[in-house]
Amino acid sequence: MTPPTVTVAVCTRDRAAILAETLAHLRATIGEAPPGIEVLVVDNGSADATPAVVAGLADWPALRSVEEPTPGLSGARNRALRASSAEWVHYLDDDAFVWPTWLDALRDAVARPGVVLVGGPIEPRFEAAPPAWFDPASVRRTFGAEGPLSGAAVREGFSGGNLAVRRDALAAVGGFDVGLGMVAGTLGLGEETELAGRLVDRFGNATWHAPRMGVDHLEPAQKQTPRYVARRAFVNGRQAWRYAGGGRGRKAGFSALKAAKQMATGLARLPLAVVRPRAFHHALRGLATGAGAAVGVGRALRERAR
Template identity: 80%
Template sequence: MTPAVTIAICTRDRAPILAETLAHLRATVGEAPDAVEVLMVDNGSSDATPEVAARFADWPAFRSVTEPRPGLSHARNRALAASAAEWLLYLDDDAFVWPGWLDALRGAIAREGVVLIGGPIEPRFEAPPPAWFDPASVRRTFGPEGPLSDAAAREGFSGGNLGVRRSALEAVEGFDGRLGMIAGTLGLGEETELAGRLVDRFGNATWHAPAMGVDHLEPSWKQTPRYVARRAFVNGRQAWRYVGGGRGRKAGFSALKAVKQAGTGLLRLPLAVVRPGALHGVLKGLSTGAGAAVGVVRAARSSGTANGDA
């Protein structure tokens, strides 16, 4: 029987946490959940990932495939090609689903006309974060149950807990392979860029399911000034990609974002003197602004199309 949902877990060189995630998912959804399959996509791992897949070969709901082209977006598109299900639910390889996650998922995909679904993501810290780090920065919430606002629909949901209707994903030709993580190199925004194309094609056809939540691992190395600054810079640098229109509009958007984010960072600087947690906002704002300033040049040199590259 063709499954209604494929839970796709894309991974590369993360065997230990992958094993934990699969074990948790198996214990939560069961051995053979009705009309559901679990598909692991190995994106060119050189560690024990194949051995982890072999360990779960006795799980009736589980199978695995490989995608040799490095890049999370390529791996996600491989899941699309390998699945016959009408819905693909992309789950990070370090995300633990909540007890009611599968029921909430089934309720969301039953909504007529919906093509994009998602749920909240709560941080699961490896160790208590430092005083300057804002835990809310890694918490993803999307409001009450129901459609996102029209503006939020263009942002979409976080890719670590994201469902897309197959027919819609095929209609927009999947994820942009130039965006997202590529072989360990930090990349962001592939979900936002996809959400924008889905809205252009289908309108606001989103659904937020608050009970479809996950706890996402937040390792200590991500709570360092270096990583926070780098991530914010990359996010700002490629923000122009998510804006429709020509080069001028894209460059103008990046310029406005640069000024706004840098200004926000500077305004928070005095507060950081008395409240260490404000340092996170300072670092994030200044770094995002710097990245967006670089994005102005890249946008001006782009092809002028929605997905044009620098």
């Protein structure tokens, strides 16, 4: 049986140097023309040397590129969906180095009958040694044993930096929500979780975790500061009500309960930071996530009252 075809979509904006490293690593790992595999760079309105990086790889048979001038990662991912004629689209971050086992594991996973959503682990590749208070586990993404996700994890889905979706299933649910996710330099989160919820509603638990389909993801030093950690947690909490299970009212209620719990947990952990530095990290995330969720609930209730 011929294995399913896959478009490996790398969405990028103004990260030419990082993109060059990622594409060079990907080429060295998967080869010049792996059967049934194409690499598609989606340039999301770059103003730097990104076009030159892609042009410099014109001798790579597996590579092609398209443009999506409207800023927004979700929109760029939807552009990849429209540009692909493969059976699957795999979304790979522009700073992720695939493991030697990545391609074989991807092929095995997408060949499984009935599966529409596949993900693999993401391990941090630190630019610099993290400070003592920073917990490296916070930037690891693991999903348990090989097989379908279970419990609440089904609706949470996988991280978008190493995510494969069956193209017809993604098209059937309307692609990624362009109201979520990164937009140029503005931090946005939650688009993968929101998508997973819609896929589960339409196809049931058609997920598959492939532990050997891993990547090493760049973690720059600028993301290891209290300010960034708090801002990311706040944004995540603020948007959580939009992709929690159930209707709008249930989503807002779920987010409110989560906000109260996370803020209480954060406050409880804060004194531990005196003797356990990493407790500060967990306390900061809990407080910021809870505060963001409270803001999100307020917005949801105001919108509902209109």
